[in-house]
Amino acid sequence: YHGVLRVHLGLLVPQPRERCWMRVADQLLYWDEGRAIVIDDSFEHEVHNDTDGYRVVLFLDFERPCRYPAKLYNRLLLGWSRISPQINEAMRKQRAWEKRRRARIAG
Numbered sequence: 001y002h003g004v005l006r007v008h009l010g011l012l013v014p015q016p017r018e019r020c021w022m023r024v025a026d027q028l029l030y031w032d033e034g035r036a037i038v039i040d041d042s043f044e045h046e047v048h049n050d051t052d053g054y055r056v057v058l059f060l061d062f063e064r065p066c067r068y069p070a071k072l073y074n075r076l077l078l079g080w081s082r083i084s085p086q087i088n089e090a091m092r093k094q095r096a097w098e099k100r101r102r103a104r105i106a107g
Contacts, residue, residue: 002040003077005038005039005040006038006039006041006059006060007037007060008031008037008057009035009036010037011034011058012053013032014051014054014055015051016051017031017032019048020049020050020051020055021048022039022045022047023045023046023047024040024041024045025045031055040064063075
C-alpha cells in the first residue's frame with residue numbers, strides 16, 4: 001500500500017553500524033541513534049543485524065502527502081483500515097499482550 005510512509009528513529013544502534021543495515025529497493029541505509037530515516041516500505045526491503053548487539057528502532061507511520069483526489073481516496077482507505085477486522089484483531093492481541101506483560105511485572 002502506497003498511502004503511508006514510515007519513519008525509523010534509531011534509539012539503540014549496535015556497532016559497527018555498517019553491520020546493521022536496511023536495504024530499500026537498491027539503496028543501503030544505516031541507522032544512527034537519534035536520527036530519523038523516512039522510507040516507503042511498499043518497496044522491497046530487508047533488514048539485517050549482523051552484530052551481537054541489539055537494534056532498537058521506533059516506527060512511526062504517517063499519511064503520504066498527496067494532492068486531491070488521491071488525498072481523499074487515501075484518507076478514506078486509512079479511515080476504513082481503523083475499523084477493519086484485521087486491524088481490530090491485531091489491536092485486541094496487542095492489548096492482551098500488554099495486560100499479560102503488566103501482570104508479570106507486577107509479580
